Amino acid sequence: MQYIGDIYRPPSEAYSLIIQVTVGCTHNGCTFCPMYKEKEFRMKPFETVLADLREARRHNKYVERIFFADGDAMCMSTGKLMQLLDAAGEIFPECTRVGVYSRATHILRKNEEELIKLRDNGLGIVYIGAESGSDEILLRVNKGEPANQIIEAVQKTEKAGIKASVTFISGLGGKELMKEHATKTGEMISAMGASYVGLLTLMLDQSAPIYDQVHSGAFKQLEPLEVVEELEIILEHANCDTETVFRSNHASNWLILKGTLPQDKERMLEQVRYAKTEAGALRPQWQRRL
Numbered sequence: 064m065q066y067i068g069d070i071y072r073p074p075s076e077a078y079s080l081i082i083q084v085t086v087g088c089t090h091n092g093c094t095f096c097p098m099y100k101e102k103e104f105r106m107k108p109f110e111t112v113l114a115d116l117r118e119a120r121r122h123n124k125y126v127e128r129i130f131f132a133d134g135d136a137m138c139m140s141t142g143k144l145m146q147l148l149d150a151a152g153e154i155f156p157e158c159t160r161v162g163v164y165s166r167a168t169h170i171l172r173k174n175e176e177e178l179i180k181l182r183d184n185g186l187g188i189v190y191i192g193a194e195s196g197s198d199e200i201l202l203r204v205n206k207g208e209p210a211n212q213i214i215e216a217v218q219k220t221e222k223a224g225i226k227a228s229v230t231f232i233s234g235l236g237g238k239e240l241m242k243e244h245a246t247k248t249g250e251m252i253s254a255m256g257a258s259y260v261g262l263l264t265l266m267l268d269q270s271a272p273i274y275d276q277v278h279s280g281a282f283k284q285l286e287p288l289e290v291v292e293e294l295e296i297i298l299e300h301a302n303c304d305t306e307t308v309f310r311s312n313h314a315s316n317w318l319i320l321k322g323t324l325p326q327d328k329e330r331m332l333e334q335v336r337y338a339k340t341e342a343g344a345l346r347p348q349w350q351r352r353l
Contacts, residue, residue: 249300
């Protein structure tokens, strides 16, 4: 397998076959993200990817799911993605789902017919980093996409029959914008109708630009109980009309939550409120990792 650099995948793709079809991220400018800083974005030649698929077939008798890395495979033209999906389906006929990361921008560049074709050829889930529902925070972290575009992209993905899994980052507004981050994030969860929503918690990496902002005092991180308070506000403002699987069980999170909105909202809020008064309910620092 011809992997280039570190390879990242969503937690739910832990048992998937990882095939690198692009190198790096098309944007690679978010201040909180260290993942692709050492890579210059490029697409891998089809023959290189095909060789990896064939090699993987020789070493795997059964592959149920495949994930196309790196950071933004949806930037590829529909024709190129179709070619990759067709090859994956031919080599792994037992595969039930292919997943990719995507920026909202690249979903919106595809029309509904293109998305349906991709779905019919195996694309089953798209992972989108929304990060925050606040335009002010998205601007500060150099996300490069406003909240309304992210909402539109998620709705478009779901309408085409492809599941959207959307991540937000607890603590991304710092102390200054904690309430705005929480309120706007809850409102975005309500509006977009994603199949899955996951919360991560901001953790510092020296290669991420936000690291210097923290150490200069320009950005003040939340304390653990402030993160829990923020989570409470997010849930209070998450008024979903359709079922959304909600998870706060990433390795970075202080508090583990699992449920489905809207039916489990009150139960999860009870867990959050209990954690605000019982320090033992929070995950110890040494257990938090990436």
